Amino acid sequence: MKPTFSIAVRTLVEFVLRGGDLRSDFWTSVQAIEGIRAHQRIQRKRPEGYEAEVPVQGEVEHEDFILSIGGRIDGVLRTDNCVRIEEIKTTRLSFDTLEANPNPIHWGQAFCYAYLLARQESLPRVDVQLTYAHPDPWRTRTFSREMPIEKLTVFFNDMVSQYLEWMAVSARWVRPSDW
Numbered sequence: 350m351k352p353t354f355s356i357a358v359r360t361l362v363e364f365v366l367r368g369g370d371l372r373s374d375f376w377t378s379v380q381a382i383e384g385i386r387a388h389q390r391i392q393r394k395r396p397e398g399y400e401a402e403v404p405v406q407g408e409v410e411h412e413d414f415i416l417s418i419g420g421r422i423d424g425v426l427r428t429d430n431c432v433r434i435e436e437i438k439t440t441r442l443s444f445d446t447l448e449a450n451p452n453p454i455h456w457g458q459a460f461c462y463a464y465l466l467a468r469q470e471s472l473p474r475v476d477v478q479l480t481y482a483h484p485d486p487w488r489t490r491t492f493s494r495e496m497p498i499e500k501l502t503v504f505f506n507d508m509v510s511q512y513l514e515w516m517a518v519s520a521r522w523v524r525p526s527d528w
Contacts, residue, residue, distance in 0.1 A: 351410075351411075351413065351414050351415050352414045352415070353408075353414065353415040353416075353417050354414055354415070354416055354417065354516070355416075355417040355418075355419070356416065356417070356418055356512070357418075357419065357420050358405075358418060358419065358420035358458055358461045358462060358465070359420060359458055361418060361461065361508060361509075361512055362454055362457040362458045362461060362508065363454055364512060364515070365457070365508050365511045365512055366453045366454050366457045366508075367454065379439045379440060379441060379484070383439055383484050384438075384439040386484075387437065387439040387482035387484065388423060388437050388439075390482070390487075391424075391437055391480060391482060391489065392423070392424055392437075395424060395426065395435075396426065398426060398427060398428075399424055399425070399426045400424065400425045400426075400427075401423065401424050402421045402422070402423065402424075403421060403422040403424070403425045403434075403466070404419065404420075404421050404422075405419060405420060405421070405422060405462060405465035405466050405469060406418070406419035406465065406469075407419070407464075407465045407468055407469070409509050409513070411513055411516075411517075413517075414516075416509065416512070416513065416516070418461070418465070418509070419465075420458075420461075420462060420465075422434050422435070422436070422462045422466065423435050423436050423437040424437070425466065431474070431475075431476050432466070432467075432470070432472055432475055432476065433475070433476040433477075433478055433493075434459065434462055434463050434466060434475055434476070434477055434478065435478045435479075435480055436455065436458055436459035436462065436477075436478070436479050436480070437480045437481075437482065438452075438455050438479065438480070438481050438482070439481075439482045439483075439484060440481050440482070440483060441483065441484070441485070442483075444481060444483070444488075444490040447481055447490070447492075448490075448492070451492075455479055456477075456479060456494075457504075457508065459477045459478075459479055460477060460496065460501060460504050460505070461504075461505055461508065463475040463477045463496055463501055464498075464501040464502065464504065464505040465505075467498050467501055468498075472498065473497065473498055474495060474496060474497045474498060475495075475496055475498075475501065476493060476494075476495050476496075477493065477494050477495075477496050478491055478492070478493045479491070479492045479493075480492075
């Protein structure tokens, strides 16, 4: 029986996609309580049928172990013609800055959630919505992308492949006698 290792979607995405230099102007300080309040405020204003904090999970089998990947989608809205997932982020950056310089970690997290939901429910596509909330003064901006399952699958498999490479190297380093 293979061992199972678990990782959160956010941790996976941050590990694979974090990059750049040491500049800190892209990352802004938002207190955790501000983020929680923004999530709740946005979720309360969504239409009837909107589901908040929807759990998703998937497994990837490697030759030596199973990687379990999971998390919670901030929101899911199902209509007659589409399923939309929403990832909510709180920021102090201007929305123009976010539009000009999309955050790959935020989109990556949303795409992974969309893939896991699409796989669980056999969906051919998912509308992915990234909603930013700015607390001072309160305002929001939404960015959306329609993603077919084929593109989500390629993205997800690339993320997992990069992470599995690191896991394999780490395992060899920890167990050098197995080389």
